[in-house]
Amino acid sequence: MAINDVSLTxxxxxEAAALLDELCDAYADAYGVEPGEEKTAAFRRRAEKQFTRPGFALVTARDGGWLVGFVFGYTLPAGDTHWWDGVQPEPMAEFLEETGSRTWVLSEIEVRRAWQAKGVGRALHEAALGARSEERATLATGPDAAAQPVYESWGWRRVGWIPGDEGDYYSAYDLFVLELPVSR
Known part of the structure; x- marks a missing residue:
């Protein structure tokens, strides 16, 4: 299970829709839940919506043909995006402006448990963001997410928090931003 045995695509x-069952299986493994549980079903619903968004991109990591991780996201549309709604502390208006090519949302980055802490997540992160032409990337995490220190070590900076929507896992999410291109 060395990182050099993992191929990124x-x-x-x-192509993403054809990989959805594999993505759900890897997602469930990353969280230590059964593929049929509600957490995975919610992921499936989110993913299906995101596959059709402008600027959508998926990078998969495979070891011997086995899907061991993935990252995907999409570009925020011009105008009202909903992404920044209610962000606190409220940033300057220029920060919130979206052109349709300014910000890429890193929506999911997941690695199966057996491949975690082996560099797969970092390789996926760099492959996905290194291919982007946007000015910046953003992501949202739960306030107690164990991945937050990892994101910060990769150069992400916390810019505030947003309230969660009805039915979300958390009542609020921490927002992070990373200037692009990613320096290696």
Whole structure:
């Protein structure tokens, strides 16, 4: 299970739908839940919506053909994005402006438990963000997410928090931003 045994592949949105069952299985493993549980079903619903968003991109990591991790996201549209709604502390208006090519949302980055802490997540992160032409990337995490220190070590900076929507896992999410391109 060395990182050099893992191959990374970029996929467009039309390929992502064909990989959805594998993505759900890897997602469930990353969280230590059964593939049929509600957490995985919620992931499936989110993923299906995101596959059709502008700027969608998926990078998969495979070891011997086995999907061991993935990252995907999409570009925020111009104008009202909902992404920044209610962000606190309230940033300057320029920060919130979206052009349709300014910000890429890193929506999911997941690695199966047996491959965690082996560099797979970092390789996926760099492969996905290194291919982006946007000015910046953003992500949201739960306030107690164990991954927050990892994101910060990769150069992400916390810019505030946003309230969660009805039915979300958390009542609030921490927001992070990373300037692009990613320096290696």
């Amino acid at each position: 970029h996929h467009a949105s039309d």
